[in-house]
Amino acid sequence: MQRRELLISAGTLLSAGAVWAAVRDLPAGAAPPGADAESRDFVEQICDIVIPDSDTPGARRAGVPVFFFLALAHGLAGTEAADLGRLREQLGTAAGKQVHKLDRQELQNLIAGIDAGAYQDKTSVWPRLKRVVIMGYYTSQIGASQELQYSPVPGRFDPDVPVTPTSRASSNDWVGQQF
Amino acid sequence: MNTQFDAIVIGSGITGGWAAKELTQQGLKVLMIERGRAIEHIRDYTNENKAPWEMPYHGFGDASVIKRDYHVQSQGRHFDEWTQDHFVKDSEHPYQTDPDAPFNWIRGYQLGGRSLMWGRQSYRWSDLDFAANRHDGHGVNWPIRYPDIAPWYDHVERFIGVSGSQEGLMQLPDGQFQPPMQLNVVEQHAKRKIEAALPDRKLIIGRVANLTEAKEGRGVCQNRSICARGCSYGAYFSTQSSTLPAARATGNLTLLTGQLVQKILYDKRSNRATGVMSYDAATKRGAHYSARMIFLCAGSFNSVGVLLRSADGDFPQGLANRSGTLGRYIMDHANTLAAVGPVPGFDDRTSFGNRPTGIVIPRFRNITAADAGFLRGYSYQGGAFQRGWVRGASGPGIGQDLKTNMRRPGPWYFAMVAFVECLPRKENQITLDPQAKDSEGQAQLRIRVRFGDNERTAMADAAAEARKMMQAMGASTDLSFNEPGTPGTSIHEMGGARMGEDPSQSVVDRHNRAHDMPNLFITDGACMSSSSCVNPSLTYMALTARAASFAAAELKAGRM
Numbered sequence: 001m002q003r004r005e006l007l008i009s010a011g012t013l014l015s016a017g018a019v020w021a022a023v024r025d026l027p028a029g030a031a032p033p034g035a036d037a038e039s040r041d042f043v044e045q046i047c048d049i050v051i052p053d054s055d056t057p058g059a060r061r062a063g064v065p066v067f068f069f070l071a072l073a074h075g076l077a078g079t080e081a082a083d084l085g086r087l088r089e090q091l092g093t094a095a096g097k098q099v100h101k102l103d104r105q106e107l108q109n110l111i112a113g114i115d116a117g118a119y120q121d122k123t124s125v126w127p128r129l130k131r132v133v134i135m136g137y138y139t140s141q142i143g144a145s146q147e148l149q150y151s152p153v154p155g156r157f158d159p160d161v162p163v164t165p166t167s168r169a170s171s172n173d174w175v176g177q178q179f
Numbered sequence: 180m181n182t183q184f185d186a187i188v189i190g191s192g193i194t195g196g197w198a199a200k201e202l203t204q205q206g207l208k209v210l211m212i213e214r215g216r217a218i219e220h221i222r223d224y225t226n227e228n229k230a231p232w233e234m235p236y237h238g239f240g241d242a243s244v245i246k247r248d249y250h251v252q253s254q255g256r257h258f259d260e261w262t263q264d265h266f267v268k269d270s271e272h273p274y275q276t277d278p279d280a281p282f283n284w285i286r287g288y289q290l291g292g293r294s295l296m297w298g299r300q301s302y303r304w305s306d307l308d309f310a311a312n313r314h315d316g317h318g319v320n321w322p323i324r325y326p327d328i329a330p331w332y333d334h335v336e337r338f339i340g341v342s343g344s345q346e347g348l349m350q351l352p353d354g355q356f357q358p359p360m361q362l363n364v365v366e367q368h369a370k371r372k373i374e375a376a377l378p379d380r381k382l383i384i385g386r387v388a389n390l391t392e393a394k395e396g397r398g399v400c401q402n403r404s405i406c407a408r409g410c411s412y413g414a415y416f417s418t419q420s421s422t423l424p425a426a427r428a429t430g431n432l433t434l435l436t437g438q439l440v441q442k443i444l445y446d447k448r449s450n451r452a453t454g455v456m457s458y459d460a461a462t463k464r465g466a467h468y469s470a471r472m473i474f475l476c477a478g479s480f481n482s483v484g485v486l487l488r489s490a491d492g493d494f495p496q497g498l499a500n501r502s503g504t505l506g507r508y509i510m511d512h513a514n515t516l517a518a519v520g521p522v523p524g525f526d527d528r529t530s531f532g533n534r535p536t537g538i539v540i541p542r543f544r545n546i547t548a549a550d551a552g553f554l555r556g557y558s559y560q561g562g563a564f565q566r567g568w569v570r571g572a573s574g575p576g577i578g579q580d581l582k583t584n585m586r587r588p589g590p591w592y593f594a595m596v597a598f599v600e601c602l603p604r605k606e607n608q609i610t611l612d613p614q615a616k617d618s619e620g621q622a623q624l625r626i627r628v629r630f631g632d633n634e635r636t637a638m639a640d641a642a643a644e645a646r647k648m649m650q651a652m653g654a655s656t657d658l659s660f661n662e663p664g665t666p667g668t669s670i671h672e673m674g675g676a677r678m679g680e681d682p683s684q685s686v687v688d689r690h691n692r693a694h695d696m697p698n699l700f701i702t703d704g705a706c707m708s709s710s711s712c713v714n715p716s717l718t719y720m721a722l723t724a725r726a727a728s729f730a731a732a733e734l735k736a737g738r739m
C-alpha cells in the first residue's frame with residue numbers, strides 16, 4: 001500500500017486496528033519511526049486526551065495517530081522524531097514512574113498540567129506535539145467534514161451571516177487557518 | 180518543425196501569454212517558448228479538487244522536502260502541498276545573494292508561469308506613478324503617461340475580467356470592471372469607521388482578476404479561494420484559462436515547452452535580433468529558431484539573465500546594453516504586516532464562502548502635496564477574517580473544551596499588510612555570477628537588492644497609520660511591524676531593463692523596444708522604471724498589449 005492511499009483510508013477510518021494494520025503494510029523503510037506498540041498506545045492516548053470523542057469521533061478515531069507519526073518523521077510544525085521520547089521523559093519525571101504505568105486519568109491530569117504551563121516554557125515539546133494533533137484532526141475527513149463544516153465549492157459569498165447555536169466553523173477557510 | 184517565425188515569444192507567463200495572443204491575433208506566425216513543462220487547462224490541475232485528507236500530508240506538505248527543496252518558494256503565500264508542483268525547486272534552480280542582502284526569488288517554471296498562482300490583484304497606475312521619477316528625480320523619467328496606457332488597461336481588463344468598484348480616486352484610476360465582490364460584515368464596519376475618522380482614506384474591495392460574471396467560456400468564481408491549484412472553471416485569469424486559448428484559436432501559434440532559451444542571437448550587419456538558441460533539458464539537444472522579432476517575456480530577472488547571457492563581441496556587457504543600465508534599478512515592494520488584531524462586537528456574525536480577494540486602502544500620502552517625511556507612498560491590502568481551528572494550537576486548552584471552542588466560528592481579526600513603493604536605485608542589481616552554475620550549466624544570477632531609508636521611513640509611517648485605523652474601527656493591535664520583510668517577498672520584482680527616452684540611460688523605449696535594436700521587445704516587469712505601490716501585473720499586461728500592437732504595425736509597414 002502506498003503512503004497516500006494509507007492516509008486516505010485513515011481519513012475514512014472504521015477502527016484504530018485497521019489503521020495500524022495499514023501501517024504494518026507500509027513498504028520497508030516507510031514505517032513510522034518509533035511506532036512500536038507502546039508508542040502507538042501512548043500516541044493514541046494523547047490524541048484522545050487532546051480531542052476526545054463526543055457527538056463526533058475524536059482524534060484517535062479520526063486516524064490522527066498515523067498522521068502524527070508521519071508528521072514527526074518528516075518534521076512537520078518543527079517537530080522531530082525524538083520529540084515523542086522527550087515528552088514521555090518529561091511526563092515520567094513529573095509522575096515519578098514510567099508513562100506506560102500511568103492509568104488514563106493520571107496521564108490526562110499530567111498532560112493538562114503540562115499544557116497549562118508549556119506555552120510559557122520555550123523548551124517544552126508539548127506545544128508542537130499538540131499542534132500536530134490539532135492539524136491532523138481538523139484536516140482529517142472526520143474533523144474537517146463532521147466536526148467542522150467543509151464546503152469545497154461554496155459557489156457564493158455571503159458577507160454577513162448570523163451565528164446560530166448550530167453554526168460550525170469552516171474547515172476550509174484558508175485565511176483563517178493561517179492565523 | 181518550422182524554425183522560421185514572424186515572432187518568438189520567450190516565456191508563457193502573464194506577459195508571454197499576452198504577447199502570443201496579441202501577435203497571433205494580428206496574423207503573425209508566433210513561436211512561444213517555455214522552459215518548463217506543459218500544464219494543460221483543467222486536465223493537469225491534478226490537486227485542484229482534493230480534500231486535505233486526500234493529500235499525503237493533509238495539505239501541509241512533507242516538511243523535510245520543503246526544507247530541502249522549497250525553502251524560498253515556501254515563503255510565498257500561495258505555496259502549499261496542493262500547489263507545490265507549481266513552484267520551482269530551489270535546490271534545482273539556485274541563485275546567489277550576499278549575506279547582508281537576502282532575496283526571496285519566488286518562481287514557477289511551467290506553461291503559464293506564475294500566472295497559474297499569482298495573487299490576481301489588478302490595479303491601474305496613475306500619473307502620480309508615471310510622473311514620480313521626473314517629479315522627485317529618482318530613476319529615469321517614464322516616457323509615457325497615463326493617457327498613453329489607459330486604452331490598453333481598458334483592453335486588458337475587458338479581456339481578463341477584473342471585478343472591482345468604481346471609486347473616482349485619482350491615485351487609483353477606475354477601469355472596465357465586472358461587479359465588485361463584497362466586503363464582509365466587519366470590513367463594512369471598518370470602512371464606515373475609518374472613512375469617518377480619517378477622511379483622507381478609503382477602504383475598498385480588492386480589484387481582482389476573478390470573474391463575477393461569466394465570459395467567453397469561462398465560469399464565474401465559485402469562492403473557493405484555491406486559485407493557485409489551477410481553476411477548472413477558468414474563473415481567474417491565467418495563460419491557460421485566457422490568453423493561450425485565444426492564441427491557439429488563431430491557428431498561428433506554435434508552442435514549445437521544456438525548451439530553455441539560452442541566448443538571443445544578434446546580427447550586426449542588420450542590427451537585428453535574428454532568433455534564439457534553446458536547449459531541451461530532457462533530450463540534451465540544442466535548437467535554433469529564427470524570427471523577425473523577439474518578445475522577451477521570461478519574467479523580470481530571467482529576461483535580464485537572457486540578455487546578460489547573450490553578450491557577444493558587439494554587446495560585451497549584455498545584449499541591448501549599450502546604456503550600461505541592464506540589470507540595474509531592481510525593485511520590489513517593501514511589505515510588512517503593519518497591524519493585526521481582534522475586532523470585538525461581531526461574535527454573532529460570520530460569513531460563508533472563501534472570497535478570493537481582500538480589502539485595499541489606497542495610497543493617501545503625498546497625493547496633492549508633499550505631506551510626509553518620505554517620498555511617494557504606500558497602500559494596504561488585507562481584510563477581516565475569523566481565526567480558524569489553528570488558534571487551538573496557539574495556547575493552552577485540551578479535551579472537550581478545546582473541541583467545543585474550535586467548533587464555533589472563531590473571533591474576528593483585521594489585518595493590514597503595507598506595500599511601500601521602492602525607489603529605483605542603481606546599486607540594486609542583478610548580475611551573472613562568475614563561478615556558480617545552475618542545473619542547465621548556465622551562470623547563476625547574483626541578486627543584490629536592499630531597501631533604503633525612504634522605504635523604511637515610509638514603512639514606519641504605514642505601521643503607525645495602520646494602528647490608528649485599527650483604533651478607529653475599535654480593534655486592538657496585537658502585532659505591528661515597522662520594518663520591511665526580505666526583498667522579493669512581495670513577488671513584485673521588477674526593473675533591470677528600464678524604459679526611458681534616452682538610449683544612454685535606459686534599455687527600452689516608450690514602446691518597450693530595445694533602444695539598441697529595433698526588433699527586440701522586453702515587456703515584462705524588467706521594463707519598469709519605477710514601482711508605484713500597487714500590484715504591477717495589470718500594467719505589465721497593458722504594456723505588452725500596447726507593444727505588440729506597435730510591433731505588428733511596424734512589421735506590416737515593413738519597418739521591422
